Amino acid sequence: MYDFDDEGPMHVLHPEQSWDFLRAREFGRLAFHLVGDVHITPINYAVDTDNRIIFMTSEGSKLFGVTANRDVAFEVDEVVDERATSVIIRGRATILEGQDRYIIEQLPIRPWVASPKSVVVAIEVDEISGRSFDLSRPWLHDIPRQ
Incomplete structure (x- = not known):
């Protein structure tokens, strides 16, 4: 799937x-500040042609959090x-x-929960980083097969 320039079990x-x-995916986790705490919540999303993460939400703590502090x-x-x-983005949320x-x-945003x-919201990306890891997980090979 990927062409890596590095060797070893971790690839940038x-x-x-x-x-x-x-x-190629539609489900991720949004981390945001809310009244001095950091919260994390699952969201469905899509990537637009400007490389922004786009998602929909309703009134509540997530909307209040990204409005009060745009850093996400x-x-x-x-x-x-x-x-x-794993891919991680840091950026700023904008309503x-x-x-x-x-x-x-124009985007394939499909809410997984039938709530209005x-x-x-768009996340304007300041930084993106991705890693891929070759897993050994030897304990999986020790499980007796039935």
């Missing part, structure tokens, strides 16, 4: 590999067979209003 993803990884982090990870991949909010009509979400 090139930025475009990290973006490809994010584009976002993470998507995956473990498949003997490989784990999209007016014509800007119609970006969702009318607020569109």
Whole structure:
């Protein structure tokens, strides 16, 4: 899946590999500040043509948090067979209003929970980093097969 320049069990993803990884998925975790604490919550998302993370939400702590302090982090990870991949973004959340909010009509955002979400949020990315790990997990090979 990836072409790595490094050797060993940990591989640094090139930025475009990290973006490809994010584009191929739709579920991640948003970390945000809320009244002096850091919170983390799952979200469905899509990546737009400007390499922003777009998600929808409703009134509540998540919206209050990203409005009160725009600095956020976002993470998507995956473990498949003997490989784990993780991409982390740091950036700033912005509520999209007016014509800007119609970006969702061009994206495959599919809410997993049937609750009303009318607020569109974009994460403007300041930093992206991705890693892939070759897993050994020897304990999996010690499990007796039935």
